[in-house]
Amino acid sequence: MSDLSTILQDSVVDAYRHRRPLQILGGNTKRFYGRQPSGGQLEVGSHTGIINYEPTELVITARAGTTLSEIETVLAQNNQMLPFEPPRFGAAATLGGTVACNLSGPRRPYAGSVRDYVLGVKLLNGKGEILHFGGEVMKNVAGYDVSRLMSGAMGTMGVLLEISLKVLPRADDECTLIMELDEALAIRQIAHYAREALPISASLYDGNRLYVRLCGTARSVGMAKLKIGGDQLPLNDSFWSRINEHTHAFFDSPQPLWRLSLAPYTAPLKLHGKWLLDWGGAQRWLLSDEPAEKIRAAAEQAGGHACLFRNGDREAEIFHPLPAKMLALHHRLKHAFDPHGILNPGRMYKEL
Amino acid sequence: MASDKNDLLNELYRLLPRDSVLHETEDLHPYECDGLSAYRKLPLVVVLPETVEQVQAILRLCYAREVPVVARGAGTGLSGGALPLENGVLLSLARFKHILEIDPDNRLARVQPGVRNLAISQACVEHNLYYAPDPSSQIACTIGGNVAENSGGVHCLKYGLTVHNINQLKVVMMDGELVTIGGGGLDSPGYDLLALMTGSEGMLGVIVEVTVKLLPIPQRAQVVLAAFDDVEKAGAAVGDIISAGVIPAGLEMMDGLAIKAAEDFVHAGYPVDAAAILLCEIDGTNEDVSEHILTVHDILKKSGAIEIRTAKDEQERLNFWKGRKAAFPAVGRISPDYYCMDGTIPRKSLPQVLKAIADMSAEYKLPVANVFHAGDGNLHPLILYDANIPGELQRTEEFGGKILELCVKVGGTITGEHGVGMEKINQMCVQFNSVELQQFHAVKAAFDEKCLLNPGKAVPTLHRCAEFGAMHVHHGEMAFPDLERF
Numbered sequence: 141m142s143d144l145s146t147i148l149q150d151s152v153v154d155a156y157r158h159r160r161p162l163q164i165l166g167g168n169t170k171r172f173y174g175r176q177p178s179g180g181q182l183e184v185g186s187h188t189g190i191i192n193y194e195p196t197e198l199v200i201t202a203r204a205g206t207t208l209s210e211i212e213t214v215l216a217q218n219n220q221m222l223p224f225e226p227p228r229f230g231a232a233a234t235l236g237g238t239v240a241c242n243l244s245g246p247r248r249p250y251a252g253s254v255r256d257y258v259l260g261v262k263l264l265n266g267k268g269e270i271l272h273f274g275g276e277v278m279k280n281v282a283g284y285d286v287s288r289l290m291s292g293a294m295g296t297m298g299v300l301l302e303i304s305l306k307v308l309p310r311a312d313d314e315c316t317l318i319m320e321l322d323e324a325l326a327i328r329q330i331a332h333y334a335r336e337a338l339p340i341s342a343s344l345y346d347g348n349r350l351y352v353r354l355c356g357t358a359r360s361v362g363m364a365k366l367k368i369g370g371d372q373l374p375l376n377d378s379f380w381s382r383i384n385e386h387t388h389a390f391f392d393s394p395q396p397l398w399r400l401s402l403a404p405y406t407a408p409l410k411l412h413g414k415w416l417l418d419w420g421g422a423q424r425w426l427l428s429d430e431p432a433e434k435i436r437a438a439a440e441q442a443g444g445h446a447c448l449f450r451n452g453d454r455e456a457e458i459f460h461p462l463p464a465k466m467l468a469l470h471h472r473l474k475h476a477f478d479p480h481g482i483l484n485p486g487r488m489y490k491e492l
Numbered sequence: 493m494a495s496d497k498n499d500l501l502n503e504l505y506r507l508l509p510r511d512s513v514l515h516e517t518e519d520l521h522p523y524e525c526d527g528l529s530a531y532r533k534l535p536l537v538v539v540l541p542e543t544v545e546q547v548q549a550i551l552r553l554c555y556a557r558e559v560p561v562v563a564r565g566a567g568t569g570l571s572g573g574a575l576p577l578e579n580g581v582l583l584s585l586a587r588f589k590h591i592l593e594i595d596p597d598n599r600l601a602r603v604q605p606g607v608r609n610l611a612i613s614q615a616c617v618e619h620n621l622y623y624a625p626d627p628s629s630q631i632a633c634t635i636g637g638n639v640a641e642n643s644g645g646v647h648c649l650k651y652g653l654t655v656h657n658i659n660q661l662k663v664v665m666m667d668g669e670l671v672t673i674g675g676g677g678l679d680s681p682g683y684d685l686l687a688l689m690t691g692s693e694g695m696l697g698v699i700v701e702v703t704v705k706l707l708p709i710p711q712r713a714q715v716v717l718a719a720f721d722d723v724e725k726a727g728a729a730v731g732d733i734i735s736a737g738v739i740p741a742g743l744e745m746m747d748g749l750a751i752k753a754a755e756d757f758v759h760a761g762y763p764v765d766a767a768a769i770l771l772c773e774i775d776g777t778n779e780d781v782s783e784h785i786l787t788v789h790d791i792l793k794k795s796g797a798i799e800i801r802t803a804k805d806e807q808e809r810l811n812f813w814k815g816r817k818a819a820f821p822a823v824g825r826i827s828p829d830y831y832c833m834d835g836t837i838p839r840k841s842l843p844q845v846l847k848a849i850a851d852m853s854a855e856y857k858l859p860v861a862n863v864f865h866a867g868d869g870n871l872h873p874l875i876l877y878d879a880n881i882p883g884e885l886q887r888t889e890e891f892g893g894k895i896l897e898l899c900v901k902v903g904g905t906i907t908g909e910h911g912v913g914m915e916k917i918n919q920m921c922v923q924f925n926s927v928e929l930q931q932f933h934a935v936k937a938a939f940d941e942k943c944l945l946n947p948g949k950a951v952p953t954l955h956r957c958a959e960f961g962a963m964h965v966h967h968g969e970m971a972f973p974d975l976e977r978f
């Protein structure tokens with residue numbers, strides 16, 4: 141538990157004065173993600189500690205360097221959880237990095253993403269000013285929603301210092317069902333379940349089998365089991381964690397790993413490679429050597445976007461290119477927070 | 493001025509059919525205020541476009557001529573957000589009424605901004621789907637207004653606010669350019685502009701299309717009504733339910749005055765001698781509802797409820813809610829005027845804040861009826877007053893301001909869902925310090941560098957804050973240490 145706000149502020153003020161770029165570092169577990177960082181290191185990983193946690197308020201506030209593992213342990217002691225089931229990609233993963241990358245796990249389509257649970261932040265902008273937005277209450281519409289704007293901005297508009305999140309109780313019971321299906325049928329089946337108000341908390345298709353995870357009271361999980369059918373995954377199987385952490389055999393490949401974000405009901409895309417459909421079809425992993433332009437065009441045509449999540453050329457654009465008008469708006473917004481462009485420059489888009 | 497107006501009218505007539513431009517005083521009156529009728533102003537002209545191209549053309553024209561623009565949905569806003577500007581164009585989205593597409597397989601509906609909130613759910617019933625956020629004004633308010641205010645409703649405790657329930661927006665920027673924000677999937681590349689637009693009170697762009705997420709209609713919903721002889725006990729029961737690991741679909745509270753007003757108005761069957769009632773709705777699968785309703789029943793008994801009723805059928809459930817949803821108009825019947833506040837506080841401060849409001853009510857000699865989204869700590873104290881009594885509105889506003897400042901002091905916010913608009917502009921100086929406000933202005937400038945969209949609302953100038961002389965009480969920091977006094 142240590143508060144490094146002043147030291148971090150001094151560093152940013154100094155960098156602002158001298159127009160020196162900074163790369164913001166938490167637990168260094170997501171260095172593979174986004175474009176290659178450059179600039180002097182600003183270490184936020186030692187700015188740690190849970191500042192406020194009141195289970196009855198369903199809110200936790202912690203410094204950005206606090207590890208996910210510490211936060212999730214404390215929540216579990218109170219039978220609560222981070223509903224967005226964040227991947228860690230390493231033991232040192234911090235809360236700040238998780239919010240900056242907006243990374244959510246298998247529960248995302250049914251419970252929401254990191255940004256959905258962000259209630260407030262304290263941040264350093266690119267001038268070294270410490271600012272608070274949002275707070276610790278569930279509803280707050282005073283001023284623009286800067287807290288959520290910071291989620292997924294990859295630290296390009298502010299250094300996150302503290303974050304308040306909404307948390308939820310854990311469900312009593314859980315169980316995963318497996319059935320063998322072809323891809324088109326699996327996509328239809330997931331859509332069908334989603335319209336039935338079943339207690340589903342994850343669904344995934346691995347190319348042969350559909351996995352459906354149920355969460356709820358013991359009785360409602362029991363009823364849903366009967367309704368859906370299929371085989372049951374052993375309770376102690378770490379399947380979902382291996383998927384979430386990319387330690388599942390599917391991810392064991394040096395090939396470029398693409399993440400396609402699509403409307404869940406999108407028909408299978410005609411791109412060569414190995415597919416894994418998570419988030420009920422809304423997040424599709426693709427291991428493929430197809431050219432980036434082809435993958436992006438296919439995703440775009442289907443109304444979605446594609447990101448080169450891992451491997452491949454990290455100097456090129458990683459995230460889906462923005463239309464010119466949008467990119468210009470992003471520039472102006474970045475400039476509004478970071479006028480000298482010193483915060484994680486180029487980490488998200490080359491010119492941002 | 494007059495010739496400016498004529499020039500503008502002539503140009504507007506070139507872009508729009510005759511009946512889409514209003515400028516005679518009697519035609520302007522219906523637009524002079526929103527739901528906060530204490531603030532009124534006539535706009536220079538009202539335009540009623542029907543197509544996105546027309547909206548683009550209007551904004552292009554106003555951008556070139558530097559004429560300010562205020563967007564308007566149904567005008568049910570409670571903070572003066574859609575209050576016109578004398579020298580400005582009021583842009584009504586009332587003619588954008590079409591549901592463009594329902595996609596049941598992706599559980600999405602693409603609609604025009606002037607579609608009423610409730611109309612979306614009604615159109616989706618046949619697919620067993622609905623749109624979750626349900627402001628009490630849902631029969632009238634528009635989805636565009638909901639996005640602009642990030643509106644909530646009695647069910648947002650479990651299902652979230654507008655920001656959690658939309659996928660994509662089409663927005664016309666002040667210079668007339670059309671941009672798409674968000675996308676078909678669950679996220680989109682770049683910054684989260686969808687979150688930034690939501691709740692931005694018409695300051696960043698004009699929303700011309702909204703894609704909302706739909707949810708399956710729950711198998712079952714059940715509501716429990718619990719009566720208490722003491723408001724604080726009711727407040728404590730709210731925390732007890734949440735800490736038992738139950739997330740109700742809705743958890744609402746009304747105090748004695750609100751109960752009586754609602755009962756007189758819609759005959760919901762409320763216990764009129766109770767000091768407070770809680771309405772706790774559980775929804776989900778049959779099994780989950782059966783189990784959680786028992787848990788809630790037990791908790792309420794232990795928390796000292798004097799009466800607990802479970803709605804015996806759908807009719808009674810709707811009746812219980814009818815009283816709550818009609819609470820504002822019901823209070824409107826017992827007082828010439830009322831003023832609705834919207835602070836949010838941590839739930840644990842509920843008893844303390846309610847007590848302080850009661851004390852201030854006695855001090856200001858103005859009765860208060862309390863209606864609120866207790867589950868999320870979002871208060872709606874309704875201050876009863878009579879605008880015809882000289883000075884009473886002023887006293888009411890001062891009292892209201894004190895309530896909001898108290899909300900900030902206990903770690904809450906001045907507005908949970910109604911927005912800042914014109915109304916809470918001074919209290920923004922209490923909640924935010926000068927660098928934070930400057931950051932907001934910089935965000936606005938990134939979208940609207942000439943500051944023509946709804947200028948003067950939502951974010952106060954530093955000058956205004958200095959004149960208001962507010963103490964910035966957030967996190968114990970000093971107000972405007974770096975600002976000269978004027």
Ligand SMILES: Cc1cc2nc3c(=O)[nH]c(=O)nc-3n(C[C@H](O)[C@H](O)[C@H](O)COP(=O)(O)OP(=O)(O)OC[C@H]3O[C@@H](n4cnc5c(N)ncnc54)[C@H](O)[C@@H]3O)c2cc1C
Binds near residue numbers: 574
């Ligand atoms: C009886 C009553 C009960 C209410 N209950 C609730 C409640 O339970 N929860 C809640 O959250 N609110 C509630 N409200 C407040 C109000 O209904 C909401 O704020 C609603 O979202 C406003 O929608 P509208 O269409 O009337 O918007 P308007 O009042 O017309 O406008 C509101 C703001 O949005 C902007 N705007 C409108 N349309 C657009 C657009 N297309 N593009 C850009 N900006 C736009 C306007 O400029 C203005 O700033 C209640 C109001 C009343 C009168």
